Amino acid sequence: MCKQAGSAIAAVSFRKNMLSVWSPVAAKRMYTVLGFQRPSILLGLVDLALNLAPIMLLWKGKEKRGRSKQGLLTDFDIVF
Numbered sequence: 762m763c764k765q766a767g768s769a770i771a772a773v774s775f776r777k778n779m780l781s782v783w784s785p786v787a788a789k790r791m792y793t794v795l796g797f798q799r800p801s802i803l804l805g806l807v808d809l810a811l812n813l814a815p816i817m818l819l820w821k822g823k824e825k826r827g828r829s830k831q832g833l834l835t836d837f838d839i840v841f
Contacts, residue, residue: 776811 791800818825 788800791803
């Protein structure tokens with residue numbers, strides 16, 4: 762397995778934990794100030810962007826690792 766896998770898993774866990782802390786803190790004020798529609802659209806767009814990131818990595822990951830000096834291990838490439 763790749764040496765950077767631990768860093769990737771840590772980054773995903775950090776993002777998930779930060780969003781789980783931030784969301785309840787900001788939600789009440791956000792819905793009070795902006796109404797109902799705008800915060801819902803904002804949260805939906807943030808969710809869409811975060812969910813597209815892994816798909817983009819699967820799609821362009823081999824190319825990105827090919828350009829990287831550290832991405833020499835390509836034995837685990839996923840083929841669709």
